[in-house]
Amino acid sequence: MSFDLNNDPHIRIDILTGERVLVSPHRSKRPWQGQVEKSTTRERETYDEDCYLCPGNRRAEGAINPSYSGSFVFVNDFSALLDRDNSFYLNEKDLFITEAERGICKVISFSPRHDLTLAEMDLDAITQVVKTWQNEFDNLRKNIWVQYIQVFENKGAIMGCSNPHPHGQVWAQQGIPSAIVLEGQRQMDYFKKYGRTLLRDYLDAELKKKERVLIETKSFVCLVPYWAKWPFETMIISKRELQTISEFSSEELSDLALVIQELAIRYDNLFETSFPYSAGMHQAPVNTGDQSGWHWHMHFYPPLLRSATVKKFMVGYEMLADAQRDITPEKAAEMLQQLSVIHYKKQSN
Amino acid sequence: MSFDLNNDPHIRIDILTGERVLVSPHRSKRPWQGQVEKSTTRERETYDEDCYLCPGNRRAEGAINPSYSGSFVFVNDFSALLDRDNSFYLNEKDLFITEAERGICKVISFSPRHDLTLAEMDLDAITQVVKTWQNEFDNLRKNIWVQYIQVFENKGAIMGCSNPHPHGQVWAQQGIPSAIVLEGQRQMDYFKKYGRTLLRDYLDAELKKKERVLIETKSFVCLVPYWAKWPFETMIISKRELQTISEFSSEELSDLALVIQELAIRYDNLFETSFPYSAGMHQAPVNTGDQSGWHWHMHFYPPLLRSATVKKFMVGYEMLADAQRDITPEKAAEMLQQLSVIHYKKQSN
Ligand SMILES: O=P(O)(O)O[C@H]1O[C@H](CO)[C@@H](O)[C@H](O)[C@H]1O
Ligand SMILES: O=P(O)(O)O[C@H]1O[C@H](CO)[C@@H](O)[C@H](O)[C@H]1O
Numbered sequence: 001m002s003f004d005l006n007n008d009p010h011i012r013i014d015i016l017t018g019e020r021v022l023v024s025p026h027r028s029k030r031p032w033q034g035q036v037e038k039s040t041t042r043e044r045e046t047y048d049e050d051c052y053l054c055p056g057n058r059r060a061e062g063a064i065n066p067s068y069s070g071s072f073v074f075v076n077d078f079s080a081l082l083d084r085d086n087s088f089y090l091n092e093k094d095l096f097i098t099e100a101e102r103g104i105c106k107v108i109s110f111s112p113r114h115d116l117t118l119a120e121m122d123l124d125a126i127t128q129v130v131k132t133w134q135n136e137f138d139n140l141r142k143n144i145w146v147q148y149i150q151v152f153e154n155k156g157a158i159m160g161c162s163n164p165h166p167h168g169q170v171w172a173q174q175g176i177p178s179a180i181v182l183e184g185q186r187q188m189d190y191f192k193k194y195g196r197t198l199l200r201d202y203l204d205a206e207l208k209k210k211e212r213v214l215i216e217t218k219s220f221v222c223l224v225p226y227w228a229k230w231p232f233e234t235m236i237i238s239k240r241e242l243q244t245i246s247e248f249s250s251e252e253l254s255d256l257a258l259v260i261q262e263l264a265i266r267y268d269n270l271f272e273t274s275f276p277y278s279a280g281m282h283q284a285p286v287n288t289g290d291q292s293g294w295h296w297h298m299h300f301y302p303p304l305l306r307s308a309t310v311k312k313f314m315v316g317y318e319m320l321a322d323a324q325r326d327i328t329p330e331k332a333a334e335m336l337q338q339l340s341v342i343h344y345k346k347q348s349n
Numbered sequence: 350m351s352f353d354l355n356n357d358p359h360i361r362i363d364i365l366t367g368e369r370v371l372v373s374p375h376r377s378k379r380p381w382q383g384q385v386e387k388s389t390t391r392e393r394e395t396y397d398e399d400c401y402l403c404p405g406n407r408r409a410e411g412a413i414n415p416s417y418s419g420s421f422v423f424v425n426d427f428s429a430l431l432d433r434d435n436s437f438y439l440n441e442k443d444l445f446i447t448e449a450e451r452g453i454c455k456v457i458s459f460s461p462r463h464d465l466t467l468a469e470m471d472l473d474a475i476t477q478v479v480k481t482w483q484n485e486f487d488n489l490r491k492n493i494w495v496q497y498i499q500v501f502e503n504k505g506a507i508m509g510c511s512n513p514h515p516h517g518q519v520w521a522q523q524g525i526p527s528a529i530v531l532e533g534q535r536q537m538d539y540f541k542k543y544g545r546t547l548l549r550d551y552l553d554a555e556l557k558k559k560e561r562v563l564i565e566t567k568s569f570v571c572l573v574p575y576w577a578k579w580p581f582e583t584m585i586i587s588k589r590e591l592q593t594i595s596e597f598s599s600e601e602l603s604d605l606a607l608v609i610q611e612l613a614i615r616y617d618n619l620f621e622t623s624f625p626y627s628a629g630m631h632q633a634p635v636n637t638g639d640q641s642g643w644h645w646h647m648h649f650y651p652p653l654l655r656s657a658t659v660k661k662f663m664v665g666y667e668m669l670a671d672a673q674r675d676i677t678p679e680k681a682a683e684m685l686q687q688l689s690v691i692h693y694k695k696q697s698n
Contacts, residue, residue, distance in 0.1 A: 003437035003449060009430050010437070011524060013446035019527040022450060024429040031409070034511030060380070080373040080666070080673055081358050088352035088359070094539065095551050096575050097362035100352055101371060152665035160662025162383030169665065175360060177670035178368040190443065202444050226445050278665040301668050313509025316501035316518065316627040317429070319650050321526035324429055 006328060014227040015190075015198060016183045021227050021323045028326040032310050037158055039273055039308040044115040044164060052077075053109045053165035065109075070125070071132045072109040073170075079105035081173055085145070102145060103173035108132055110166040117155065117166045117274060119264035119343055127257040133170070133281075134245045134253060140172040141246070141286040148176045148285045151245075156276025158303055158311065176285050183282060184294060191293030197241045199295035212333040215262050219255040222263050224333040229323040231305045231312050232270065232332050234263060236298040243284035243294045262341050263300065269339040273308035277301055355677060363576040364539075364547060365532045369671045370576050377675040381659050386507055388622055388657040393464040393513060401426075402458045402514035414458075419474070420481045421458040422519075428454035430522055434494070451494060452522035457481055459515040466504065466515045466623060468613035468692055476606040482519070482630075483594045483602060489521040490595070490635040497525045497634045500594075505625025507652055507660065525634050532631060533643060540642030546590045548644035561682040564611050568604040571612050573682040578672040580654045580661050581619065581681050583612060585647040592633035592643045611690050612649065618688040622657035626650055 003010075009024045052059045055067040060077040081103025088100035110129050111121055118126055133151050140149050153168035154161040176184075190198035206213055206223050214234065215222040222236045236259055242248065248256070267275035278301045284294035305312040305327075318324055340347065352359075358373045401408045404416040409426040430452025437449035459478050460470055467475055482500050489498050502517035503510040525533075539547040555562055555572050563583065564571040571585045585608055591597065597605070616624035627650045633643035654661040654676075667673055689696065 011448045011450045030427040035506035078379040099360045154665040157384035160664040280669040315509040316503040320629040
């Protein structure tokens with residue numbers, strides 16, 4: 001019997017986590033009668049006097065933002081982690097396991113302009129954001145108790161972002177998050193078996209196949225992973241086997257800015273909306289043991305499914321069993337490949 | 350230095366998965382300026398002529414529902430899995446791993462009444478739903494290719510439910526989902542080490558501590574797990590070391606209905622709204638090898654955080670690193686414990 005990836009339900013394995021993803025291509029024609037999101041096409045002002053990120057404004061805890069240009073970094077006024085030294089650990093019969101967690105949560109405003117996102121910022125401004133990420137990473141890892149640093153962005157109200165002023169976050173912490181332990185273990189296993197990083201070999205194979213590749217520059221590739229869970233999920237992978245952003249050359253920093261810009265523009269163009277997502281880098285832990293096999297990459301998890309207002313719900317089956325998707329990763333890649341690299345707001349008709 | 354679980358950020362380990370959960374109790378006073386959901390207090394009709402679940406109505410693929418009483422089961426007109434025998438498997442260099450997946454997706458309408466949820470149905474009607482779950486499970490496992498059966502419910506538009514008529518789903522499949530493999534492995538490891546199931550010991554310890562226990566009946570306990578990820582997450586655990594609903598006595602079936610009813614009522618009473626959640630049973634795989642250590646339980650994952658319209662966003666940090674919560678599980682349990690077991694709509698003022 002023949003098998004058709006474009007029509008038959010099947011499982012794909014996420015090679016970074018080992019997790020199964022159920023792909024149900026035949027189901028992409030399902031009508032949708034459920035919840036519809038608000039679309040956000042409203043134009044914003046360049047400055048908002050009530051925004052705690054705009055230059056010169058007062059923040060929740062009273063501090064006044066400088067009148068900055070470029071990006072601006074400060075410790076989150078409502079940090080989930082606190083920088084307090086405490087070594088509490090308690091394991092009660094393998095049933096109640098508790099450990100103190102120390103950390104620093106920072107906010108990075110991407111630009112003094114309240115109204116721009118990465119999709120509309122110019123390349124110099126995005127390059128400055130990327131340099132700020134490197135700078136923050138380099139400084140935070142100097143705390144010898146820090147073992148992991150998560151750089152990420154929640155974009156759009158639908159992704160829990162409470163302020164539309166473009167910004168991201170950096171959380172540095174004492175422990176290593178579960179997702180990082182898992183990806184690290186699998187990357188190390190592969191490296192020990194094959195002597196090359198998992199993502200190096202994966203990248204080479206994808207560059208030969210081409211069908212899921214969206215953007216290729218000198219130093220990075222952006223693609224829809226074969227095992228993508230979210231409808232328009234993508235990944236940026238460095239061509240060199242780098243472990244963290246600390247190792248990036250200045251050419252690589254600008255090159256990453258270029259890839260992020262192009263991806264953000266294509267995303268916005270897909271449904272002609274400010275395209276929501278959560279995105280973040282996965283990097284090797286620092287100040288700790290052997291990390292061989294770790295290969296720097298950045299995940300983009302966008303929730304939208306078929307329009308600016310209909311999202312994919314990762315709910316019952318997905319929370320309890322396996323991730324599930326309808327449209328194939330190849331179809332998603334094809335749709336993203338066909339889009340213009342000029343932002344829809346800037347296209348002359 | 351002393352450590353205070355009610356104030357200091359800490360990690361708790363989910364004993365079923367081994368995953369870390371970051372608890373940030375000091376942060377529960379954070380103001381919320383982000384997305385606010387629609388609240389659904391609108392009363393519904395007992396029958397809706399456009400509903401594909403109401404008795405006598407026509408479904409998407411043309412079939413006509415019988416004029417049923419009790420619950421009603423049919424194969425999903427837009428099944429994510431299809432019942433087609435296919436043994437396709439391909440592993441391309443450990444990078445592209447693909448496998449055919451066979452399955453059956455059923456929908457269970459809980460009641461002919463369009464307007465009721467489990468929180469408002471009477472005990473007999475809920476008992477009938479629980480019996481239907483057992484019946485479906487018993488029948489589906491007779492297909493020798495079926496290895497796992499997921500019983501679940503998505504309740505509320507916010508949880509991707511596209512029809513407010515009360516209903517759940519049952520997906521039977523050939524493979525074993527990642528979440529089940531993980532929980533099964535950890536339960537087996539514990540069982541081999543201690544000779545008792547992990548959840549048996551956990552239950553005993555929680556029944557002694559009492560602070561996270563919401564409901565205890567002869568056969569089941571409902572509690573807020575020590576490692577709960579969602580603000581008001583709960584779990585129902587059987588007192589006997591049962592592996593699947595097949596083994597439930599008829600007394601246990603009615604008893605489960607009672608626990609579900611009381612939990613659903615307390616949930617609705619919390620914010621005086623039809624409380625959304627995704628819920629589902631985790632049960633041992635069937636028609637396959639040794640499952641020792643598996644202990645039947647049911648997870649409830651509700652998204653709301655502090656009102657009928659403000660939910661917890663599991664986004665950037667949570668998708669990339671670890672789950673994170675603000676309010677402690679103990680505080681959530683306390684709030685749920687204090688609620689009436691009479692549904693707010695039925696309370697006389
Ligand atoms: O099966 P339904 O109700 O059409 O769809 C709902 O539940 C499914 C299983 O959790 C999800 O995959 C869908 O995203 C969700 O909208
Ligand atoms: O840190 P913020 O922007 O206040 O909050 C947002 O991102 C956090 C990290 O992903 C999440 O824990 C919150 O649920 C979300 O609303």
